[in-house]
Amino acid sequence: MCNQHSFLEGLMSHGLLLDTGVDGLYGRGGGFEDVVARFDALITSFGGGDGAEVVRFPPGMNRKLFEKSGYMKNFPQLAGSVNSFNGDDKQHARLLDKIECREDWSADLAATDIVLAPAACYPLYPTVAKRGALPEQGRLFDLNSYCFRHEPSKDPARMQMFRMREYVRLGTPGQVTEFRATWLERGRALIEKLGVPFDVDVANDPFFGRAGRMMAASQRDQNLKFELLIPIESVEKPTACLSFNYHQDHFGSLWGIATSAGEVAHTACVGFGMERVALALFKHHGFETKAWPAAVRAALWG
Numbered sequence: 080m081c082n083q084h085s086f087l088e089g090l091m092s093h094g095l096l097l098d099t100g101v102d103g104l105y106g107r108g109g110g111f112e113d114v115v116a117r118f119d120a121l122i123t124s125f126g127g128g129d130g131a132e133v134v135r136f137p138p139g140m141n142r143k144l145f146e147k148s149g150y151m152k153n154f155p156q157l158a159g160s161v162n163s164f165n166g167d168d169k170q171h172a173r174l175l176d177k178i179e180c181r182e183d184w185s186a187d188l189a190a191t192d193i194v195l196a197p198a199a200c201y202p203l204y205p206t207v208a209k210r211g212a213l214p215e216q217g218r219l220f221d222l223n224s225y226c227f228r229h230e231p232s233k234d235p236a237r238m239q240m241f242r243m244r245e246y247v248r249l250g251t252p253g254q255v256t257e258f259r260a261t262w263l264e265r266g267r268a269l270i271e272k273l274g275v276p277f278d279v280d281v282a283n284d285p286f287f288g289r290a291g292r293m294m295a296a297s298q299r300d301q302n303l304k305f306e307l308l309i310p311i312e313s314v315e316k317p318t319a320c321l322s323f324n325y326h327q328d329h330f331g332s333l334w335g336i337a338t339s340a341g342e343v344a345h346t347a348c349v350g351f352g353m354e355r356v357a358l359a360l361f362k363h364h365g366f367e368t369k370a371w372p373a374a375v376r377a378a379l380w381g
């Protein structure tokens with residue numbers, strides 16, 4: 080396998096990713112977007128029959144709800160906030176001076192009501208909570224959103240802005256664990272069609288700090304998170320391309336979501352890293368989609 084730098088350069092020289100001058104922030108070429116769109120359709124061919132409610136949130140979320148979500152406690156290093164200018168003419172002149180002199184002008188901005196969504200499902204839970212108790216069969220959602228995580232890297236598979244498709248299940252522990260078990264199987268079957276090597280393993284989220292290390296260990300011990308890993312930049316450290324998360328009653332109790340029987344709802348989600356899967360395909364089958372194996376082309380383009 081070639082090293083990180085040359086894979087990224089190859090993606091750029093083939094017009095698949097476009098350089099913006101910031102690591103992890105790329106434009107996407109038409110060929111790249113076509114693969115993302117075809118993979119999106121492949122996901123729907125596996126999950127579309129389940130009757131999920133389709134919801135699309137923009138890549139920003141309500142700051143107040145984000146504060147309540149606990150994200151800043153667990154992942155402050157990844158968060159992004161939208162700030163804007165609301166000063167007067169004098170303050171505006173000072174701001175322009177600072178930009179002209181290449182000084183730091185961030186203190187001249189103030190926080191807006193919006194932060195960047197760190198995962199597609201974050202804005203969903205408070206929205207569902209407002210509807211009251213779940214129906215007897217629980218609820219199932221189909222989400223897709225650009226997400227932001229401040230993790231600049233030369234590894235093209237570690238982006239700062241990327242798309243996450245998710246199915247999110249809310250219900251009784253039985254309904255939710257059955258959903259996750261089904262998707263662990265479907266996830267394997269889906270990626271098998273793409274002709275790339277993969278493995279499924281237990282995982283943990285990158286919780287911040289010393290307390291975070293304990294949370295990560297406990298998450299692993301309880302098998303709450305699995306990842307489907309595909310080697311993209313390195314064989315030794317394959318990349319998480321799909322995640323299967325069981326949150327137990329964490330979001331249910333945080334947001335006050337009840338089952339029809341009045342118990343605290345459990346939740347689980349399956350997340351698909353749209354860019355990561357596209358990158359895995361380009362890595363293993365080459366930059367020219369027309370030259371990809373016939374079976375892979377058939378799975379994607381039919």
Ligand code: ATP
Nearest residue numbers: 236237238241243284319320321322350351352355
């Ligand atoms: P990693 O362990 O690689 O940091 P993660 O555990 O943070 O990944 P999740 O929080 O489960 O990933 O996010 C859901 C999905 O979003 C992942 O399975 C992955 O495919 C995708 N994803 C996560 N972070 C990134 C990123 N920086 N760039 C591109 N895709 C990402």
Ligand code: ZN
Nearest residue numbers: 228230284285
């Ligand atoms: Zn991550």
